[in-house]
Amino acid sequence: MNYWIFKSEPDEYGIDHLAAEDRQRARWDGIRNYQARNNLRDLVKKGDRVLFYHSSCKVTGMAGSMEAVTDAYPDPAQFDPQSRYHDARSTAEDPRWYCVDVQLLEVFPEVVPTSTLKADPETAGLSIFRQGRLSIAPLTREQWRAVHRLSTAARGSSTGCDV
Numbered sequence: 432m433n434y435w436i437f438k439s440e441p442d443e444y445g446i447d448h449l450a451a452e453d454r455q456r457a458r459w460d461g462i463r464n465y466q467a468r469n470n471l472r473d474l475v476k477k478g479d480r481v482l483f484y485h486s487s488c489k490v491t492g493m494a495g496s497m498e499a500v501t502d503a504y505p506d507p508a509q510f511d512p513q514s515r516y517h518d519a520r521s522t523a524e525d526p527r528w529y530c531v532d533v534q535l536l537e538v539f540p541e542v543v544p545t546s547t548l549k550a551d552p553e554t555a556g557l558s559i560f561r562q563g564r565l566s567i568a569p570l571t572r573e574q575w576r577a578v579h580r581l582s583t584a585a586r587g588s589s590t591g592c593d594v
Contacts, residue, residue: 433474433479434480435470435475435479435480435481435482435499435567435568435570436481436482436484436559436568436570437459437482437483437533437567438484438485438568439483439566440485440486440487444457445494446483446485446495449483449495450535456533456535457532458530458532458533459530459532459533460506460530461516462529462530463518464565464566466565467566467568468527468529468567470565470568471531472503472529474569475502475503475531477499478498478499480536482496483497484559485542486566490542492542492544492545492548493542493543493548496535496536496579497533497536498534498536500531500532500533500534501532503529503531504529504531505521505526505528505529506526506529507530509526510523539582543578543581543582553574554577554581557570557574558570
């Protein structure tokens with residue numbers, strides 16, 4: 432099992448949107464950065480754990496956790512001329528962009544702010560802080576656990592997500 436951070440702007444698609452989805456499951460699509468695409472296409476696998484990071488908002492940080500419930504598959508939006516993610520150079524035989532389906536595991540009681548993550552020795556080295564624009568980024572199992580520890584520190588209970 433691998434561990435990932437998926438970034439999204441909460442006014443575009445936040446953890447509350449995922450929580451409101453049927454079965455709390457959704458397609459994670461619209462990735463249009465080649466390095467993020469390569470991570471998603473080649474490395475993210477069904478069963479991997481994912482932290483949901485809210486970016487480009489008033490309080491940036493970790494908002495909850497998810498599980499990848501499919502392996503990567505071609506993003507259907509690239510073939511749809513009506514989609515803002517349409518890519519005229521993509522074909523069914525040679526797709527350029529990929530997506531996965533995710534399932535909500537937990538909405539944190541409060542977003543764990545970026546400032547808290549950067550101040551904690553176990554999370555200060557998160558890959559998103561070195562390469563900020565990367566929307567699909569790896570993290571370690573220890574970092575996964577540390578983020579969950581930070582998310583529960585305020586309420587003093589276990590989430591059951593310390594895989």
